[in-house]
Amino acid sequence: MSDGAASGGLELKALTKRFGSFTAADNVNLDIQRGEFLTLLGPSGSGKTTLLMMIAGFLDITGGDILLDGSSIAAVPPERRNFGMVFQGYALFPHMSVHQNIAYPLDVRRRPKAEIERRVGEMLDLVQLQEFAHRLPRQLSGGQQQRVALARALCFAPPVLLLDEPLGALDKKLRIEVQAQLKDIHQRVGTTFVYVTHDQEEALSMSDRIVIMQNGRIEQIGTPQELYQRPRTAFAAGFLGKSNFLTANGALHALRPEKIDIAPRGKGKGANRLAGTVRNATYFGSFLKYDVSVVGMDTIEVDVDAWRAGEPIAVGTEVDLSWPDGAAVRLEDN
Amino acid sequence: MNGSPLARIGSGWLLVLPFLALVVALFLGPIVDILRLSVTDPEPGLGNYAALMTSDSLARILWTTLRVCAITTLFSVAFGYSIAYAMVHGVRRDRNWMLSLVLVSFWISVLVRTFSWLMLLGRKGLVNEALAGIGIISQPIEFMRNELGVLIGMVHYMIPYAVLPLLASMQTIDTRLVSASRSLGATGSQTFWRVYLPLTRPGLVAASLLVFILSLGFYVTPAILGGGKVLMVAEYISVQILVTLRWGTAAMLAALMLFGVLGLLFVMSRFMKLSTIFGGARA
Ligand SMILES: Nc1ncnc2c1ncn2[C@@H]1O[C@H](COP(=O)(O)OP(=O)(O)OP(=O)(O)O)[C@@H](O)[C@H]1O
Ligand SMILES: [Mg+2]
Numbered sequence: 001m002s003d004g005a006a007s008g009g010l011e012l013k014a015l016t017k018r019f020g021s022f023t024a025a026d027n028v029n030l031d032i033q034r035g036e037f038l039t040l041l042g043p044s045g046s047g048k049t050t051l052l053m054m055i056a057g058f059l060d061i062t063g064g065d066i067l068l069d070g071s072s073i074a075a076v077p078p079e080r081r082n083f084g085m086v087f088q089g090y091a092l093f094p095h096m097s098v099h100q101n102i103a104y105p106l107d108v109r110r111r112p113k114a115e116i117e118r119r120v121g122e123m124l125d126l127v128q129l130q131e132f133a134h135r136l137p138r139q140l141s142g143g144q145q146q147r148v149a150l151a152r153a154l155c156f157a158p159p160v161l162l163l164d165e166p167l168g169a170l171d172k173k174l175r176i177e178v179q180a181q182l183k184d185i186h187q188r189v190g191t192t193f194v195y196v197t198h199d200q201e202e203a204l205s206m207s208d209r210i211v212i213m214q215n216g217r218i219e220q221i222g223t224p225q226e227l228y229q230r231p232r233t234a235f236a237a238g239f240l241g242k243s244n245f246l247t248a249n250g251a252l253h254a255l256r257p258e259k260i261d262i263a264p265r266g267k268g269k270g271a272n273r274l275a276g277t278v279r280n281a282t283y284f285g286s287f288l289k290y291d292v293s294v295v296g297m298d299t300i301e302v303d304v305d306a307w308r309a310g311e312p313i314a315v316g317t318e319v320d321l322s323w324p325d326g327a328a329v330r331l332e333d334n
Numbered sequence: 335m336n337g338s339p340l341a342r343i344g345s346g347w348l349l350v351l352p353f354l355a356l357v358v359a360l361f362l363g364p365i366v367d368i369l370r371l372s373v374t375d376p377e378p379g380l381g382n383y384a385a386l387m388t389s390d391s392l393a394r395i396l397w398t399t400l401r402v403c404a405i406t407t408l409f410s411v412a413f414g415y416s417i418a419y420a421m422v423h424g425v426r427r428d429r430n431w432m433l434s435l436v437l438v439s440f441w442i443s444v445l446v447r448t449f450s451w452l453m454l455l456g457r458k459g460l461v462n463e464a465l466a467g468i469g470i471i472s473q474p475i476e477f478m479r480n481e482l483g484v485l486i487g488m489v490h491y492m493i494p495y496a497v498l499p500l501l502a503s504m505q506t507i508d509t510r511l512v513s514a515s516r517s518l519g520a521t522g523s524q525t526f527w528r529v530y531l532p533l534t535r536p537g538l539v540a541a542s543l544l545v546f547i548l549s550l551g552f553y554v555t556p557a558i559l560g561g562g563k564v565l566m567v568a569e570y571i572s573v574q575i576l577v578t579l580r581w582g583t584a585a586m587l588a589a590l591m592l593f594g595v596l597g598l599l600f601v602m603s604r605f606m607k608l609s610t611i612f613g614g615a616r617a
Contacts, residue, residue, distance in 0.1 A: 056517055058513055058516075058517075077516075078513070078516045078517050079516045079517070079518075079519050079520060079521060080519075082519065083517065084517070084518075085513075085514065085517040085518075087510050087513070087514055088510075089508075089510065091508065091510040091511050091513070091514035092514075093511060093514075093515075093529055094511075094533070095532045095533060095535075104515070104518055104520070104528075105518040105519050105520075107528075108515075108518065108519050108520040108521070108524045108528070109519055152518065153517075153518070156518070156519060162517075
């Protein structure tokens with residue numbers, strides 16, 4: 001079923017959107033490989049939906065261009081772009097059954113009945129909703145509705161699937177479950193996924209590449225590992241995962257809490273060392289979080305593996321914080 | 335579940351009780367009286383109702399009424415639909431003055447509106463004079479004193495009644511559904527027929543019911559614009575009461591209309607909750 005993989009390379013060139021004098025997307029350049037799972041990650045109002053809507057064709061672009069497999073689609077209306085789209089809140093047709101919802105894109109393309117039946121069957125299998133085919137959307141749970149929306153958007157084998165916070169309405173546990181299903185489906189259909197979220201864990205666990213956005217601009221692009229290990233700016237370091245910020249050699253550095261070792265005063269071993277006092281210790285099951293105050297700096301957060309660490313260090317204890325060379329990442333000024 | 339049933343009914347009901355009694359006395363009382371009249375005048379029995387089967391003129395009047403009301407409903411709802419659509423989906427700025435035009439026409443007396451049509455469409459009315467003046471017609475077109483005139487007047491009067499329920503139901507539509515339909519490859523017209531129109535069905539039903547029921551009781555417009563040639567139930571009832579003094583027949587027709595309307599509401603309630611039709615709101 002890797003029927004979407006024949007095309008689906010997208011290229012955004014200096015894409016810009018202005019609402020009056022407000023710039024919601026500012027000179028965005030982005031190459032999306034065919035078959036890629038690309039996530040747009042950013043805080044509320046950073047322009048993720050705006051970007052997605054321009055790709056889908058629902059928003060006119062103010063400047064720049066969008067290319068699909070090398071040719072411009074900026075002037076093509078949304079219904080002729082053939083992109084699948086999963087909306088925030090799913091936008092299932094409430095008066096149609098699950099089956100009719102999924103068949104809709106083929107119906108409006110006037111495909112033969114037999115083909116529609118076969119294809120809808122395949123889609124129901126893909127999202128494991130065979131026994132719900134004749135229910136109405138309101139008779140389904142949130143997770144099931146989400147899968148119907150996905151099946152409907154994939155039914156006509158679009159080269160690109162656009163998803164706007166598709167898991168936003170689900171509770172935490174279900175969300176993790178559906179994340180795995182979504183990733184599995186992505187691998188099976190081979191369609192290019194452009195995925196919008198403001199949930200950093202979701203972005204880290206699902207994406208081939210992540211685009212961090214802020215104020216309508218791309219802050220940094222990279223694989224989850226690249227972005228996590230080598231954030232370029234303070235914003236990227238703070239938004240994706242947690243970071244401590246230190247100034248060393250006249251430059252700002254980001255240091256992840258789990259890269260810091262904590263030991264009683266005098267026992268620190270790393271190449272870089274700071275002396276501090278434990279102000280707070282919080283148990284999270286898998287890890288322990290210490291807030292350590294260091295003279296002349298912001299409070300530093302340290303995460304340690306709770307099981308390996310044994311007894312927590314008591315609040316008020318004087319400690320050494322240490323980390324190996326290369327653990328702190330030098331950030332660009334901005 | 336504590337206390338006697340009477341206590342549970344509570345003091346809230348006691349507060350509205352006087353008004354309830356007033357409504358029952360002034361509203362239900364006369365209706366019961368009419369029902370009684372329809373089976374007692376001129377003599378006890380179902381003779382008035384039996385006349386429906388035998389009297390050609392009664393059958394013709396009922397048929398005329400139903401036909402005029404049905405056509406009125408069709409056109410009012412069709413025009414109302416496009417007006418409501420323009421109001422909901424047009425430019426925001428235009429919405430307010432469109433709504434005020436609709437409301438203003440609500441407040442203008444039916445008499446005034448009917449006579450304006452007479453001025454416009456009569457034999458020597460503005461339209462005929464203008465058409466004759468530029469030489470398109472040599473004989474005036476008979477707009478008035480026939481069913482066409484009645485229909486024009488009634489549709490015109492009823493459009494605002496169709497607009498409001500449609501407006502309410504269109505405003506509840508999630509516009510993402512329309513975007514979703516287009517992203518799935520549907521053209522504008524496919525989206526309209528397969529997604530938009532079905533979603534406004536409660537509004538369509540409400541508007542149709544409202545217009546049809548109100549049309550059934552129309553009196554002034556058919557009387558004036560029909561010029562006595564288009565006799566509908568309401569006018570006939572008034573003739574029975576004021577001229578021929580056959581109150582039994584009049585009461586029978588009134589009762590028939592009452593039950594017709596109630597029956598219509600009952601049938602509709604089998605298909606959808608009435609509260610959603612008249613409340614406008616829908617989940
Ligand atoms: N139609 C519009 N007119 C004016 N401003 C708009 C319009 N649509 C979006 N904006 C503005 O553009 C900015 C980006 O909006 P967008 O919806 O793309 O954000 P987002 O990243 O999707 O945020 P969220 O995570 O809250 O969905 C916001 O500041 C928003 O107020
Ligand atoms: Mg958004």
